[in-house]
Amino acid sequence: MDLETLESILDEFNYIGLFLWLWLGVFGAPIPNEVIVMTIGFASSTDVLISPYAFITVYLGIVGALTTCYLLGRLLGKPLLKWMKQKKRKNHSLEKAIRFMNKYHTFSLPLSYFLPGFRNIVPFLYGLSKLSYKKFALLSYSAALVWVTGVFFLGYWFGEEIDSNQIVIEEVVIVALAILIVFTVLMVWKRKKRRAKAHSE
Template sequence: MEAEVLLQAVMDYGYIILFLWLWLGMFIAPVPNEIIVSTVGFLSGQYLHPMAALLTAYIGIIASITTSYFAGRLIGYPVLHWLQRKGPSKSVQIASSIMDKYRVYSLSFSYFIPGVRNIVPFLFGMNRLPFQKFAMLAYSSAFVWCSIFFFSGLYFGQFSKDYPWEGIAFIVLLIGFVMYIGMVTLKKIAANKNVKENETRHQ
């Protein structure tokens, strides 16, 4: 996504478009939320009100994961059966493995893992986790995640004129690091799941 596109959309329609982008974008758009929130932070250093932009982005994110949670509560099993008929979903399998290993505390870090960040809330909703517990763990994790990428983008926006290459390097390294940690975590979980499945077959 180009910064100009998001800026023009916000200028034309207000902060509501930013909210909708982060709320519904996870379900219909392939753009990673890391890029969206970093772009919002970048624009806040020059064109948008930082606190209004941060609050709008955060509300959009928690709306997205809350939608996933209640979708799991209301239509979880029919959707899961439909996915199973299509074939095993790797993202669902990984999310299930994370939940099996870390239980409810997986909500504290699942948003940092691309590919499963909205599936974990869906599965917890399907399993009828009390909403208060879900909100306490998932919303706090989302706030930390949102703040990291927002303020990284804000830093880049403020210092890009004087230190353009340093700012670019900082953003690229941060996003790359978080995504690398997420991918390594996914590979380890998938490897542990395969080992357990093999051990079960040989028993």
């Protein structure tokens, strides 16, 4: 995605078009999310976008995509799962995602967004497994905020100077940070749950 494409979306649809591109584009766009978000970050350092609006739009678009995947799993999970198993490539991705979930359990949800092969399918599978929306939102949205912040500001500060190798390194750093944040959120949530249980008794 280049600045000309971004400017054409903004000229025609404003920030709503940008939101829709991020929300629906992840299901069919051939451009990696990292490239899109970094381009938007870079554009925010110029006169093309207003930084706060761009960041909020990016985050809401990503959250919208994650929520859609979750709801598809929760509402249409079984028919979609059957269809995916009939497609060789999708079935392979499905099997990898299931192994990933079995290995990391609940942590696989926040971690999935940092791994391009899992970021859409894992929320779908957790929707299929009927994970509560409250728990899904807590884990998924917090991880998305960390990811969006890291990638957006990489584009904002470094723009076109970042090559693919640097992106991989920065992604690893962001993953480590995400693990720390998610672990902290889980500890706080469990502590509150224990306190609520103690009060009820």
